[in-house]
Amino acid sequence: MSKLTVDISTSLDGFVAGPNQTLDQPLGEGGEGLHKWAYKLASWRQSHGRSGGETGADSEIVDEALRSAGATVMGRRMFSGGAGAWEDDPNANGWWGDEPPFRHPVFVLTHHGREPITMQGGTTFTFVTAGIEAALEQARAAAGEKNVAVAGGGEAVQQYLKAGLVDELQLHVVPLLLGDGVRLFSGHLDSGQVELERIRVVDSPAVTHLKYRVVR
């Protein structure tokens, strides 16, 4: 069976977005700093329909994550950009533009059902109201042999970790302390502690990639 992977950028103090998220500032105050390392990379630029960019270890790691995923699951806030946006306009198309970088089926966890959206470049957004396991089942069917990636935010990652469904966890640790915002690890684990096995550590001045397997 394909793996469920988490791939997410975090500050050293464990925040995946800054405080005060809005539609104009979906990553919160200071949250842009968590993703700067990726913007300049060839693999990231290619997924966003742009040419050029830096090659090297960081770019290869992004490329690996992009290639290995056949479907993505994300939380509703990550889709809609900030907590307020969805409630204000439940039909908003999020902040991903006309051609989102996923280029495969994306399943959005939500309490408000709506029709799927087909974007340019191969991305579809399907809205799942039946919970995280139902979303994972649909994503696995869509991904085939490839992995299913949980893209975020922190709450969605936590839910899958708590349920013991995550196989691999890769954190892109950015040399920054945000002090406030959305935590990646915010809650108790139903299973008590979870043991991990280090797969790989790769570092550059801009970011350190820590990749672990969840031990069961």
Place this chain on the structure above:
Amino acid sequence: MSKLTVDISTSLDGFVAGPNQTLDQPLGEGGEGLHKWAYKLASWRQSHGRSGGETGADSEIVDEALRSAGATVMGRRMFSGGAGAWEDDPNANGWWGDEPPFRHPVFVLTHHGREPITMQGGTTFTFVTAGIEAALEQARAAAGEKNVAVAGGGEAVQQYLKAGLVDELQLHVVPLLLGDGVRLFSGHLDSGQVELERIRVVDSPAVTHLKYRVVR
């Protein structure tokens, strides 16, 4: 001037101790797992008056931290072992045994003054009620050319970070999710976000050492 350094073991989800700390279990439930990587090392064993142990990169990193520090600052709970111990018996000598591993002056942040204690092997415990800057000043005087290390716990580290006094931050990241306990990064930073500069990343299967300089 000598540097103020933080050197602390943490779970990947940011806990420096497990939940429910007591005198019998000063690292909380599951907290022992945060330090297992060190117990087997030659440098750690030597500082604890024991012979033998593994050499290699992990041992060298511990050795470097031990050699570079001329004085230590710690929070009251780290000295007394758990939240309850001190209140129950304000004259308790903590849980460090007769010959603590520091082998230099240690300054304990507390609200309850008491006379200094001289232990075997070069460790003294001095109790500072005048706040973190006073403790740092005394520790700097004691350390001479060497560094002052903040040994923990999470609250003491946070206070020095918030005040902008930390020069270097080394986290020993253990492949474990605790889900609950004492957080290393628990609060807002007065300065907003803090930029770090990566000094070095060293990893082994048991632990990943992330060392940063605080950018001012």
